[in-house]
Each structure stands twice: as structure tokens, then as C-alpha cells.
Amino acid sequence: MDLKGKKVTVHDMCLRDGMHPKRHQITVEEMVTISKAMDEAGVPLIEVTHGDGLGGTSVNYGFPAASDEEYLTAVCKEMKNAKVSALLLPGIGTVDHLKMAVDCGISTIRVATHCTEADVSEQHITMAAGIGGLDTVGFLMMAHMIEPEDLLVQLKLMEEYGANCVYITDSAGYMLPDDVTARVALARAELNPETEIGFHGHHNLAMGVANSIAAVAAGANRIDGSMAGLGAGAGNTPLEVFIAVCDRMGIQTGVDTFKVMDIAEDLIVPLMDHMVRVDRDALALGYAGVYSSFLLFAKRAAEKYNLSSRDILLELGRRRTVGGQEDMIEDLALDMAKEHGTI
Amino acid sequence: MSEKIKAAIIGPGNIGTDLLMKAQRSEYIEPVWMVGVDPESPGLARAKEMGLKTTADGVDGMLPSMQEDGVQIVFDATSAYVHAENSRKVNAQGAVMIDLTPAAIGPFCVPPVNLADAVAQKKMNVNMVTCGGQATIPLVAAVSRVQEVTYGEIIATVSSKSAGPGTRKNIDEFTRTTAKGIEVCGGAHTGKAIIIINPAEPPLIMRDTVHCLTHDDPDQEAITQSVHEMIAEVQKYVPGYTLKNGPVFDGKRVSIYMEVEGLGDFLPKYAGNLDIMTAAGLRTAEMYAEEILAGKFIPGAA
Numbered sequence: 117m118d119l120k121g122k123k124v125t126v127h128d129m130c131l132r133d134g135m136h137p138k139r140h141q142i143t144v145e146e147m148v149t150i151s152k153a154m155d156e157a158g159v160p161l162i163e164v165t166h167g168d169g170l171g172g173t174s175v176n177y178g179f180p181a182a183s184d185e186e187y188l189t190a191v192c193k194e195m196k197n198a199k200v201s202a203l204l205l206p207g208i209g210t211v212d213h214l215k216m217a218v219d220c221g222i223s224t225i226r227v228a229t230h231c232t233e234a235d236v237s238e239q240h241i242t243m244a245a246g247i248g249g250l251d252t253v254g255f256l257m258m259a260h261m262i263e264p265e266d267l268l269v270q271l272k273l274m275e276e277y278g279a280n281c282v283y284i285t286d287s288a289g290y291m292l293p294d295d296v297t298a299r300v301a302l303a304r305a306e307l308n309p310e311t312e313i314g315f316h317g318h319h320n321l322a323m324g325v326a327n328s329i330a331a332v333a334a335g336a337n338r339i340d341g342s343m344a345g346l347g348a349g350a351g352n353t354p355l356e357v358f359i360a361v362c363d364r365m366g367i368q369t370g371v372d373t374f375k376v377m378d379i380a381e382d383l384i385v386p387l388m389d390h391m392v393r394v395d396r397d398a399l400a401l402g403y404a405g406v407y408s409s410f411l412l413f414a415k416r417a418a419e420k421y422n423l424s425s426r427d428i429l430l431e432l433g434r435r436r437t438v439g440g441q442e443d444m445i446e447d448l449a450l451d452m453a454k455e456h457g458t459i
Numbered sequence: 460m461s462e463k464i465k466a467a468i469i470g471p472g473n474i475g476t477d478l479l480m481k482a483q484r485s486e487y488i489e490p491v492w493m494v495g496v497d498p499e500s501p502g503l504a505r506a507k508e509m510g511l512k513t514t515a516d517g518v519d520g521m522l523p524s525m526q527e528d529g530v531q532i533v534f535d536a537t538s539a540y541v542h543a544e545n546s547r548k549v550n551a552q553g554a555v556m557i558d559l560t561p562a563a564i565g566p567f568c569v570p571p572v573n574l575a576d577a578v579a580q581k582k583m584n585v586n587m588v589t590c591g592g593q594a595t596i597p598l599v600a601a602v603s604r605v606q607e608v609t610y611g612e613i614i615a616t617v618s619s620k621s622a623g624p625g626t627r628k629n630i631d632e633f634t635r636t637t638a639k640g641i642e643v644c645g646g647a648h649t650g651k652a653i654i655i656i657n658p659a660e661p662p663l664i665m666r667d668t669v670h671c672l673t674h675d676d677p678d679q680e681a682i683t684q685s686v687h688e689m690i691a692e693v694q695k696y697v698p699g700y701t702l703k704n705g706p707v708f709d710g711k712r713v714s715i716y717m718e719v720e721g722l723g724d725f726l727p728k729y730a731g732n733l734d735i736m737t738a739a740g741l742r743t744a745e746m747y748a749e750e751i752l753a754g755k756f757i758p759g760a761a
Contacts, residue, residue: 174651175612175670175712207654210631232619232658235627436659443614443668447716450704 117333120366125338127161127314128154128355130384131191132203134346135167136409137392140180144190150383151191154343155198157375159355161224163201163340164191167348167409168440169228170202170217171209176442177409185216192221199223203255205440206236211243218247226283227274228255230438231262234270238277245278253314254279257439260290260405264302271303281312281338286327287439289320289349289398290405293330304335314338317353319345320402322394324353325361332367343376344384349408350398356380400426404433413442417449422458464748465529467492467554469518469545470536471502473623474559477725478534478737479506485741487748491528494521518545525552531751531758532744535560538625539632550583553759555747558586559740561632569593569644570742571692572600578746581756585743588640589633590732591615591654591667593739594700594719596637598669599645601689602706602713605681607674611647613637614670616655618662621730630654647671665719665731666703673711682706682713696742697735698722 131147151162164187166172166180173179180187184202192200201224202217214225225244227237237254244252254274259267271282284299291299296315303313315331317324317340328339341358345351356376363373394402397415401408406429414432418425428449437444453459466488468475475493482490493506498515507513512528514520521530533549534557535542542562549556558565565584568577569592577585587593595613602608615637626633634652641650657663686706693700699720707714721727721734728734750756 174653175610175672175714176614176653176668206630207634207656210634212631230656230658233627233656235624236622236630236656238628239631435663436657438655438657438659440614440653440655441616441657443616443716444666446707446714447666447668447704450707450716 119332121368122332123337123368124332124362125160126355126359126369126371127163127201127338127340128159129163129340129342129352130344130346132163132165132167133348133352134342135180136348137346137351137412138387138389139412140167140178142181142387144182144186146387147187148190148194150343150379151198152194153379153383155195157379158371159198159376160370161199161201162191163203163226164188165202169205169209170213184213185220188217188220188222201226203228204240205229206240208440211240214240214244218250223249224251224253226253226255228257228285231256231259231267231270234273237274241274241277241279251281252279253281253283255283255285255316257285257287258407259284259299260286260288260295264299267299268302268306271307275307275311279311281314282307283314283316283338284331285316286318287407288405289318289323289402289408291327292321292323293326296327296330297334300331300334300336312337314340316340318348318402318408319350319353320394320398320408325358328353328358329361344380345392346384346388347392347408349401349411350394351392354380397425397429400429404430406433407437407439410442410445413445417445421449421453423449423452423456428452462752463487463489464531464751465489465491466532466534466744467494467521467525467530468534468536469494471495471500471506472536473726474733474737475534475536476502476505477733478536478740479509480724481737481741483509485745487745487752488532488741492521492530494518518548522548522552525549525554530554532557532747534740534744546584555758556584557740557743558584559736561589561629561636562586563636567640567644568743569596569600569640570696570739571597571689572644574743574746578750578756583758587736587740587743588644589637590617590736591633591652592637592640593735594665594667594717594732595669596640596645597689597693598686598715598717599641599647599671601685602671602673602682603646605678605685608647608671609674610649610651610672611641611645612651612653612670613641614653614655614668615732616657616663616666617732618665618729619656619658620662621665621726621732622656662727662729664729667717667719669715669717671713673713676711677708677713679708686715696738699728699731700735
């Protein structure tokens with residue numbers, strides 16, 4: 117595979133997706149330290165918010181250590197070259213949050229919906245695209261759940277609303293490289309040539325890097341990853357590994373390989389409350405196609421109600437749950453405990 | 460029951476048609492008008508077949524004969540954008556407006572929580588909040604009538620097929636209006652609402668989770684009893700309003716897990732989110748009608 121000379125914009129997730137394994141408790145100071153180090157290493161784009169995006173603060177997803185506004189304000193003002201992005205899930209956050217984030221200094225907004233529900237993003241994408249200079253991204257989650265042709269229809273909606281970049285998001289870490297290739301290649305062939313295509317991976321089947329390379333080969337030019345993989349489930353595509361691989365392949369990221377290796381090892385790994393890795397439950401997520409941030413909720417419910425967390429995750433997969441349905445987990449665990457006669 | 464109060468429905472779509480089917484069974488309400496804007500609308504044709512007067516000229520098509528036809532209650536099942544104008548026009552004809560759109564120009568009405576107050580205050584326009592609000596605010600209120608609730612949060616999960624274009628185009632309206640309803644009607648100091656749309660097939664039945672954070676440690680026994688009583692109240696007009704699990708108590712968190720199955724009149728049973736709106740709207744109209752029939756309230760004379 118010759119990808120020499122290809123240019124890829126990498127987008128770091130450790131201060132947003134990384135909030136999931138940290139139960140949204142990364143402090144403002146930690147965010148500032150880590151983002152400054154990434155800026156220094158040449159990481160061009162850094163996402164910062166609650167793990168579930170703007171307005172994610174809730175009983176359902178967890179209350180963060182600081183508000184989105186505090187995180188964004190603190191990080192944005194310290195960046196010399198890196199740009200800051202925020203995620204917004206319609207149904208959780210609103211255009212009011214979007215405006216707040218723009219006022220804090222973000223330059224990219226990513227509007228995320230389930231892969232079949234792009235039309236709920238119209239209001240937010242249209243508004244964002246109308247703000248001069250705001251990089252507006254549509255982000256289709258759980259993209260493994262539908263066929264490439266159906267996904268294309270949804271991607272086109274986001275493009276039509278005004279997104280200048282659209283993402284194929286493997287929220288469950290379920291895809292294999294051929295799944296990525298099929299989706300990205302079709303999107304690249306059918307979307308406007310000026311529309312950028314991104315890929316967001318999870319490492320639940322340890323495919324994060326291979327999938328991201330497949331995405332680049334099929335025409336994606338934005339790749340999400342996270343320092344040391346800090347992210348939901350078994351984490352995101354470990355960004356320092358992806359960058360090292362790009363270096364070897366001659367793909368241009370503009371990021372200093374050794375500096376990101378150091379950030380991952382010296383700043384992120386010590387921050388982890390547990391080793392973010394392909395453990396049994398994270399593997400079950402990838403195997404069954406379940407939303408990655410359900411991981412810790414399932415572990416906690418399993419412990420509380422004396423169940424197997426893998427059984428809970430597999431059942432969530434069978435029920436075709438989608439991103440954001442964390443409230444199903446305790447409900448389901450109670451049903452399962454009743455069935456087992458333990459409550 | 461010999462005498463019924465005559466009513467009109469604006470909007471012959473899914474909601475309006477489901478409402479019509481429910482209203483035809485009512486002891487207090489007699490639907491006589493269906494108002495639309497599209498002469499080809501199947502909803503208008505259906506209403507006509509059922510014996511209602513119809514117009515495709517919007518509210519203006521009904522206004523000239525509205526008083527003569529004795530219409531005293533009007534339901535608006537259109538959109539927030541045209542509601543204010545509709546409401547002004549029908550109020551001027553002396554009819555009460557029950558607003559099923561997210562316009563919310565009148566006070567919120569969640570029947571088991573504050574319908575009696577709205578009727579007592581002779582409000583000429585009441586708003587039915589949102590589907591998620593109708594399904595959850597009674598439970599926030601069930602907790603807050605026992606003790607202080609500092610924070611109320613609801614998560615409404617609806618099937619993709621039951622989320623119409625109006626909801627999709629303005630999903631922020633849902634989250635904002637529901638959050639406000641949790642505070643104003645539910646009695647929580649701060650409200651938060653989340654809506655999730657799930658495309659699974661067969662479509663899932665509407666699910667709702669209610670989380671309350673109480674100021675002091677929750678009185679488990681009193682809250683549990685209050686929640687069960689409130690559910691029984693809602694079941695009077697939505698029989699498929701079902702407690703799945705809870706109340707679960709965890710520190711100061713009180714969590715309630717619900718499922719809402721509709722009656723399956725015009726809308727499929729899984730669309731409990733739409734059913735609870737039409738059922739709550741009708742329940743509201745019936746209470747107004749009872750007052751009117753008892754001579755306690757003359758619409759327009761407030």
C-alpha cells in the first residue's frame with residue numbers, strides 16, 4: 117500500500133473521549149497541561165468537552181469535574197498552533213451550547229447523531245455552517261450498523277446541511293478494515309470532492325490503527341485517535357502509534373512522533389484510573405457491536421446486582437441499543453437480576 | 460351522557476387523527492371540525508368520512524361558522540410556527556385552545572400534576588409540554604411532593620419511526636421545553652432533558668428514565684408510595700404507562716424506569732410518546748368540558 121506523501125489531519129480525543137474512562141473527572145489543570153504538550157508536539161486539532169459532548173453533564177452520563185465552558189476557555193487560550201474542537205449530540209446538547217463553545221474559542225464543531233438519524237442534526241449543522249470560519253463536521257456514530265449505501269444517504273444529508281467534513285464513526289470498535297474501506301471509498305466516490313472525510317475508531321478489536329490506515333487508503337483525510345488510546349471501551353486508536361505508523365509509511369501528519377510517544381507514556385498513562393486496554397468487556401463491545409462508553413456502566417451495574425458485565429453488554433447489543441442509552445443499563449441489570457432471582 | 464362539548468382539531472396528521480379517534484369515545488367531547496391546509500390530506504378525508512365538518516383553508520375556513528357550530532374547545536396539532544396565530548383566532552371566538560405543539564405560549568399542563576389549577580384559573584390556552592414531558596414530569600412531581608428535589612433529569616427514548624419531521628427539525632425545542640417543564644410543573648429546582656432516537660426493528664416501545672436528586676436523604680417509603688399513586692393517575696388516561704423498575708435509591712438519587720405503550724388507535728402501540736400526548740390533550744379537554752357542562756366556566760368570559 118503506497119500512501120507516501122498523503123496528508124492527514126489527526127484529531128486528538130484524549131480530552132473528550134478520554135473523559136469516559138476517567139468518569140469525566142479530568143481536571144482543568146490536567147487538560148491545560150496535556151493540550152499544551154500536544155500543541156507543542158504539532159497535534160493540529162484537539163477535542164475538549166464532557167465525554168458525551170457539550171451539555172453531557174448529567175446523572176445519566178456523569179457530572180464532570182468542571183463545566184464545558186471552564187474546560188474550553190482554559191484550553192483555547194493556551195493554544196499557539198493547535199485548534200480546539202467540541203462535540204455536540206443533538207438531543208443532549210443544543211445550539212445554545214454550540215454558541216457558548218464558539219464564544220470560548222473553538223474552531224471546529226462536530227455534530228454527532230446515530231448513523232440513521234442524520235436529520236436531527238440539520239438545525240445545528242446549518243447554524244454552525246453559517247458562522248464564518250467555523251469548521252463544521254457531521255459525525256455518524258455506530259456506522260457499522262448500516263450498509264455503506266445507507267450510510268452514504270445519511271452522510272449526504274449532513275453535507276447538504278452544510279458540513280464541510282463528515283465522519284464515519286466506529287463507536288463500537290466493531291469494524292474490520294474491509295468494513296472501513298467499503299464505507300469510506302463509497303463516500304469518497306459520491307460526496308463532493310471538497311468535502312473532507314474522517315474516520316473515528318475504537319480499539320476494542322485492536323483494529324484502531326489498521327482501520328485508520330484503511331480509511332486513509334480509501335480517501336479519508338482526517339483521523340481521530342487518542343494519546344495512549346485514552347477513550348471509551350478499549351480506547352480510541354492510539355494516536356502515538358498511528359503517528360509512528362504514518363511516519364514509517366510516509367503519510368504526513370506534521371506531528372512529532374517522539375513527542376507524542378512521551379505524552380502518551382509520561383502524561384496519559386499515569387492519569388489512567390484503570391489500564392485502558394482490550395479487556396474481556398471491551399472485547400465484548402467490539403465483538404457484539406456495542407457503544408463503547410457503556411463499558412464502565414455495565415461493570416458497575418454488574419457489580420451492584422451481582423451479574424456478568426459481559427452478559428449485560430451482549431444483551432445491550434441484542435437489543436440494538438444506540439449511543440446515549442446509558443439509562444438502559446441499570447434497567448436491564450435489574451431485569452436480569454430479577455430473572456436470576458437475586459433481587 | 461346526553462350533552463357533550465363540541466371541539467375542533469387543527470392538524471389532520473398522525474397526532475390529529477389519533478386524537479380524533481380517542482375523542483370519539485369521549486363522554487364529554489364531541490369532535491365536530493377537522494381543520495387542515497391540504498385538500499388532498501388523507502386525514503381530512505378520514506375525518507369527513509367520520510362525519511366531521513372539514514376545511515382545507517386553515518383556521519380561517521372554520522372561523523365563520525365556529526360559534527354557530529358551538530365549538531368551545533380547539534386542539535392545535537400543527538406546529539409551533541403557526542400556533543400563536545391559530546390560538547388568537549379561536550380565543551377570539553370564545554373557544555379554549557389546547558396546544559399540542561411546542562409553542563408553549565400558554566401555561567404548561569400535565570394533567571395529574573396541574574390540570575385542575577389550569578382549569579380553576581380558567582386559562583384560555585394551555586400547552587401540553589412535550590411527549591417526553593407528559594411521560595416523565597408526573598414522576599418528578601411524585602418525588603417533589605414528598606420532599607425537595609434539587610435536580611430532575613429525564614431520558615426519553617423513542618423509536619425512529621415515531622419521531623416525526625417536526626421533532627427532528629427542532630429537537631432543541633424538545634430538550635429546552637421538557638427541561639423547563641421539569642422545573643415549572645415537576646417542581647425540581649433544575650431540570651435536564653435528553654432524547655434518544657433508536658431505529659431498531661421492530662420499533663421499541665417508548666422508554667423513559669427519571670432521575671431525581673433530593674436535597675436530603677430520600678424518604679424511600681413515602682417516595683415509593685407517591686410514585687405508585689402517580690402512575691395509577693396517569694394510567695387512567697394512558698393504560699400502557701408501566702413501571703419497569705424502581706424507584707431505585709442510591710444515596711440521594713432516585714431513579715424510575717418506565718415504559719409507555721400506546722393504545723394503538725391510529726398510531727402504532729410502540730408510539731407511546733405520541734399516544735401520551737393525544738391522551739393528555741383529550742384528558743385536559745374533558746376536564747374543561749366538565750366545568751363547562753357544570754356551568755362553572757364559560758369560555759371567553761374569563
